[in-house]
Amino acid sequence: MAVKKGTLKRKNGAGTYDEINLKTTAEQVKMTDGTTVQAFLDSLPSGGGAGAKVVADITARDALTPTEGLIAYVVDATGDSTVKSGGASYIYDGSNWIKISEFESMDMIIDWTDIQNKPNIVDIKVSATEPVGQKEGDIWIEETV
Structure with a gap:
């Protein structure tokens, strides 16, 4: 067929027959901290961010003098209790570092049955x-x- x-x-x-419109908005997708992707996107600066830094660990990330929008890649992010091994990327929202990715999950294969x-x-x-x-x-x- x-x-x-x-x-x-x-x-x-x-x-x-009624139309079925399928779509997902950024307001419907939740991040691990419970905020929506839309709220995260709205919190980003309109000027395109403040650049990126590569640092050795969480202590070095915390020693930065960040400005809103700065992205930091932490090579060994195990100092973050949510990171079991490897690195992670964070963005500074003006008052806090927010994790946006983890190295250990980059090659993850997710099965439909595991999705909550x-x-x-x-x-x-x-x-x-x-x-x-x-x-x-x-x-x-x-x-x-």
């Missing part, structure tokens, strides 16, 4: 025939399995 481009639609109780708070997914049966009055190229979901 060939896949058609178009709008994803689902059959409703009235026998007609994921949406419930159902198998769907796609209608083989187009209902009367629908646009060519739309996708109709006849039922969930």
